[in-house]
Amino acid sequence: MCKSPLHPLLHRLPKTEHHIHVEGALTPSLLFTLASRNNITLPPTDQDASFASQDALLARYQRFTSLDDFLHYYYVGMSVLIHAADYEALAWDYFTRAHADGVRHAEVFFDPQAHLSRGVAYATVLAGLTRAKERAKSEFGISVEFVCCFLRHLPVPDSVATFGLPEVRASFEDGRVIGIGLDSTEKDMPPSKWEEIYKAAGPLGVRRTAHAGEEGPAGYIAEAIDTLGCERIDHGLRLVEDPDLMKRVAEKGIMLTLCPISNVFLKCVKNMKEVPIRKLLDAGVKFSINSDDPAYFGGYILDNYCAVQDAFDLSVEEWQRICRTGIEGSWCGQARKNELLEELEKVVTDWKASGT
Numbered sequence: 001m002c003k004s005p006l007h008p009l010l011h012r013l014p015k016t017e018h019h020i021h022v023e024g025a026l027t028p029s030l031l032f033t034l035a036s037r038n039n040i041t042l043p044p045t046d047q048d049a050s051f052a053s054q055d056a057l058l059a060r061y062q063r064f065t066s067l068d069d070f071l072h073y074y075y076v077g078m079s080v081l082i083h084a085a086d087y088e089a090l091a092w093d094y095f096t097r098a099h100a101d102g103v104r105h106a107e108v109f110f111d112p113q114a115h116l117s118r119g120v121a122y123a124t125v126l127a128g129l130t131r132a133k134e135r136a137k138s139e140f141g142i143s144v145e146f147v148c149c150f151l152r153h154l155p156v157p158d159s160v161a162t163f164g165l166p167e168v169r170a171s172f173e174d175g176r177v178i179g180i181g182l183d184s185t186e187k188d189m190p191p192s193k194w195e196e197i198y199k200a201a202g203p204l205g206v207r208r209t210a211h212a213g214e215e216g217p218a219g220y221i222a223e224a225i226d227t228l229g230c231e232r233i234d235h236g237l238r239l240v241e242d243p244d245l246m247k248r249v250a251e252k253g254i255m256l257t258l259c260p261i262s263n264v265f266l267k268c269v270k271n272m273k274e275v276p277i278r279k280l281l282d283a284g285v286k287f288s289i290n291s292d293d294p295a296y297f298g299g300y301i302l303d304n305y306c307a308v309q310d311a312f313d314l315s316v317e318e319w320q321r322i323c324r325t326g327i328e329g330s331w332c333g334q335a336r337k338n339e340l341l342e343e344l345e346k347v348v349t350d351w352k353a354s355g356t
């Protein structure tokens, strides 16, 4: 719940979301509906009582102890996704919530290997996601791009084979997917292991980002930048542990896609005040604020903005700067950025004029 008087402004701000895993938008309600419709057996209650009901599952989410503890539920959850219509419903759920929160542009991650390994074709996943994207554009005016993530808990050759699939290549070539990312278990999984893919993606014009410095050390952020050529870093929470690297990230203008509620939920920090918002602002490091896996962490993008505000009491100008950074750091065309920058200017001017 927002406590700050700025919360109506936070609602109105035109938001860009750069760190949302579509599979992490699977609500317990849709999870149980699709499990039943698709005849998917969830873990029996004698093995994991968390699947006894939606409420039990939600209660279990409140007790996540780490990234890997969460990832177990994330992968079991997405096993209910089978048909293109399931992926469409999933993405539509997210776009509906994002629209209500004032998101104008969304760059959405998906994990092809987690679907291919269960026999769901890449074309099926992308067909459903693309239908929801078209609806989001026409009904809400949200611009959407998709980013395909590789799973770092699997052997690297699995990622290489996925990247090499003709249907995956085709989706980069025709622009249905504009970028690659690296996600899943971070501890002991240095990003440089995926160098082959990232080196091949650059010349194809594919945008590059990677999760780094969520649970892993700041050195993984340096690897993602220097070895993988990443233009953005997902999370990057532990950047503040290396002042020289922090200076370099600020100078290069590399944007972190922070996910504050996720970091608290997965025990990467003890509480919201430990998310280094103030340190990053003071050091001139660019960042956007995002939801990560909103259905699991109980917070969509506006909840994240409000939680940051309640912990850091930022000024209107600081919020304007955060939103401007997000717009400018988005992987959309300049014309779209200009529209959003204009809207941002208007919202802030109107807010100040209203004297609130």
Ligand SMILES: Nc1ncnc2[nH]cnc12
Pocket: 021, 024, 067, 074, 183, 184, 185, 211, 214, 262, 292, 293
């Ligand atoms: N927060 C996160 N970190 C790494 N991989 C993820 N996959 C989904 N959410 C993730």
Ligand SMILES: [Zn+2]
Pocket: 019, 021, 183, 211, 234, 292
């Ligand atoms: Zn993430």
